[in-house]
Amino acid sequence: MPDSVTLAAFVAEPPRAHPGLADDLDLYWLPPVERWAERIREVEAAPDAGAAWSAMVALANTRLDFVRTLRLDRALQRRFGETPPPGLATRPVRLAVLASSTAGQLLPATRVAALRRGLWVSAYEAPYGQYLSELLDTGSGLYAFEPNTVLFAMDAHHLTRGADPAADAEQGDSVLAETLGELARCWRIAREAFRGQVIQQSVLPIFPALLGENEHRLPGSPAALAARLNAALRGAAANAGVDLLAVDVKAAQTGIARWHDPVLWHRAKQEISPLATPLYGELFARLAAAQQGRTSKCLVLDLDNTLWGGVIGDDGLDGIVIGQGSALGEAFLGFQAYARALAKRGVILAVCSKNDEANALAAFRHHPDMVLRENDIACFVANWNDKAANVRAIAARLNIGLDALVFVDDNPFERNLIRQELPMVAVPEVPEDPALFAAAISDGGYFEGLAVTEEDRERTGQYRANLQRETLQAQSTDLESYLRGLQMELVWRRFDLVGLQRIVQLINKTNQFNLTTQRYTQDEVLAVMDDPRAFGLQLRLLDRFGDNGIIGIVIGRRTEPEQVLIDTWLMSCRVLGRRVEEATLALVAAEARRLGAARLIGEYRPTAKNGMVRDHYRRLGFDMGAAAADGSASGVLVLADLPEPDLPMVIREG
Amino acid sequence: MNEAAIYGVLTELFHDVFADDSIVLRPETSAPDVEGWDSFTNLNLIVAVEGRFGIRMQTTEIEQLQNVGDLVATIARKLRA
Numbered sequence: 001m002p003d004s005v006t007l008a009a010f011v012a013e014p015p016r017a018h019p020g021l022a023d024d025l026d027l028y029w030l031p032p033v034e035r036w037a038e039r040i041r042e043v044e045a046a047p048d049a050g051a052a053w054s055a056m057v058a059l060a061n062t063r064l065d066f067v068r069t070l071r072l073d074r075a076l077q078r079r080f081g082e083t084p085p086p087g088l089a090t091r092p093v094r095l096a097v098l099a100s101s102t103a104g105q106l107l108p109a110t111r112v113a114a115l116r117r118g119l120w121v122s123a124y125e126a127p128y129g130q131y132l133s134e135l136l137d138t139g140s141g142l143y144a145f146e147p148n149t150v151l152f153a154m155d156a157h158h159l160t161r162g163a164d165p166a167a168d169a170e171q172g173d174s175v176l177a178e179t180l181g182e183l184a185r186c187w188r189i190a191r192e193a194f195r196g197q198v199i200q201q202s203v204l205p206i207f208p209a210l211l212g213e214n215e216h217r218l219p220g221s222p223a224a225l226a227a228r229l230n231a232a233l234r235g236a237a238a239n240a241g242v243d244l245l246a247v248d249v250k251a252a253q254t255g256i257a258r259w260h261d262p263v264l265w266h267r268a269k270q271e272i273s274p275l276a277t278p279l280y281g282e283l284f285a286r287l288a289a290a291q292q293g294r295t296s297k298c299l300v301l302d303l304d305n306t307l308w309g310g311v312i313g314d315d316g317l318d319g320i321v322i323g324q325g326s327a328l329g330e331a332f333l334g335f336q337a338y339a340r341a342l343a344k345r346g347v348i349l350a351v352c353s354k355n356d357e358a359n360a361l362a363a364f365r366h367h368p369d370m371v372l373r374e375n376d377i378a379c380f381v382a383n384w385n386d387k388a389a390n391v392r393a394i395a396a397r398l399n400i401g402l403d404a405l406v407f408v409d410d411n412p413f414e415r416n417l418i419r420q421e422l423p424m425v426a427v428p429e430v431p432e433d434p435a436l437f438a439a440a441i442s443d444g445g446y447f448e449g450l451a452v453t454e455e456d457r458e459r460t461g462q463y464r465a466n467l468q469r470e471t472l473q474a475q476s477t478d479l480e481s482y483l484r485g486l487q488m489e490l491v492w493r494r495f496d497l498v499g500l501q502r503i504v505q506l507i508n509k510t511n512q513f514n515l516t517t518q519r520y521t522q523d524e525v526l527a528v529m530d531d532p533r534a535f536g537l538q539l540r541l542l543d544r545f546g547d548n549g550i551i552g553i554v555i556g557r558r559t560e561p562e563q564v565l566i567d568t569w570l571m572s573c574r575v576l577g578r579r580v581e582e583a584t585l586a587l588v589a590a591e592a593r594r595l596g597a598a599r600l601i602g603e604y605r606p607t608a609k610n611g612m613v614r615d616h617y618r619r620l621g622f623d624m625g626a627a628a629a630d631g632s633a634s635g636v637l638v639l640a641d642l643p644e645p646d647l648p649m650v651i652r653e654g
Numbered sequence: 655m656n657e658a659a660i661y662g663v664l665t666e667l668f669h670d671v672f673a674d675d676s677i678v679l680r681p682e683t684s685a686p687d688v689e690g691w692d693s694f695t696n697l698n699l700i701v702a703v704e705g706r707f708g709i710r711m712q713t714t715e716i717e718q719l720q721n722v723g724d725l726v727a728t729i730a731r732k733l734r735a
Contacts, residue, residue, distance in 0.1 A: 037666075037669075037675070040670075041675065044673075065705070066698075066701075066702070066705075067667060067670045067671055067698070067702045067705075067706075068670055070670065070671060070673075070698060071669075071670040071671070071673045074673035075673065078673075104694065105694075105697075105698070261701075263713055264697065264701070266713075267697065267713065267716075268693075268694075268697055270697070273701060274697070274698050274701045274702075275701060275705055
């Protein structure tokens, strides 16, 4: 038994799941609160309204659980009551919550999450069970309150009350249609009466299954109806200009059992547990802030150990960890890909790094594995000034507010510096593992966007691109046109130091598409690079959906004055069926000609695993001799006989 | 975890849930002694206790609680189990 002091400390700070893991109800991207008891007392005792508001905003920007959220909300209510603080820079939100069960537990966290974004919320909760009569009666408390934001927060029991397990498919469809019709009517009334933002909470998937995994086959199942409602709500709400508060998605991500406690439902008709209210408040406040255009615009990225592993100034271009082949390199690649995807939908990217500019830029210009390229970065700052000064410079150069920046840095020192010097900049507490960076930015909700705003409507380019991608496969009537539609690029390089580790790794681990299964040590690969009678090729395949990394390796040697033997030819199985083999052969032929050869020799050496390439050379037009007893065979290709192939890809050096 | 330690953690929770740092808990402390301790805040309190101590309380156990002493005894029993 541990002594009580240790256990008390353990209990006072309950054990947390790995920060960043999605089963966590914590707002883990916010920094932990320090000196809570002292700071909340300071806030409660702050002498003037302005100081109290700023201190409360600062406290709201720390990682508060629901108990501390309650206390901060109490301080907010005691200080300001129903009157917004003087000089508020944002439009006060007058929020009416129209719920079918208890919703009072949602309000404190909703106010605190708004506070986090500098928003003031006055909330009105319609009397229990009366949301519809309030909506229909212009003399009701709802109309007297004059909301500018209406949140429909109906519980799952209420929305699926038409479900009857004995119903057939037709009855199931009509219940769904009726429920959607009711919601659309509520939305229309709210919109016409109050002319503000209308938000619909999606349906929490709380129902135990009646059928099981194939619940959807029971048309009258409440669980199946909830799922169908959620699917249909997306389109219906978008068409009606209603924003969705997607509790279903968040609960699926963080654990429905933690959002909905049947005990609380039966005790108090609370569908959503107080434990989940900080997250619920976040989801609401993001929508309310986005409605006022208060959403971040720019992702400011550190470089060393944020976009790649290692320190480029020390480790050099070929020493940093990025790209396929190592778990860490792929994790950084994943984060780069996420940043690039954000950029494609309109988020501005900036770099803020302590580096010599030339070193930092070299990675973006010359490293073959980088997803982010120089022209993806709107503002590139690499120098030895302090980061607060550089972040200010970035905001000034981009002509956006400091409060539109999200600063991502693996280094806690830099994060704390920015929080202290520039408290208006969002600084997510990214987990240590780069594999979790993208999730942390996403979970933090910094770039929340409302799909149906006028600004977004003007951004037609992205919608057009999506449509093209979806129609590609539908329109492709044959393999050839599909392959052409992929816009493949086969990018080749001779062996070099940057690719060295990946080359050695592929040579030693590829078993299936491997003609000779000839293994090489790093020194032997280096010897190929130095040998004037040999060549080594590394091949990378890109397509419109992304970079497949290095997918092919070929080593050839001039064994006779006019003859090149293909010593090694291996490929990654994930690019099979894309005519990469023919393109590779064209490259091999060009290298052989460069070495003065007139013919190629291809060899197949069978192993337990490489049967798939037994006919590789025959398919490519080699004149194969008879196979030996062990199955091995070799053949000749006269280069003059090799036709110019018509390939569905661009081949280039790079 | 001994009773004194449980009282320590519980006192912090009461201070936050009822936004009052002057609350001092005794075994006989009950709802009428604490301003704002109603059925709504009691629900928050129970959820907070479950979360902070990592325990789960049955509906019947919650209904039988008369005062802070009962609550501490229930927590201690659950932590021993």
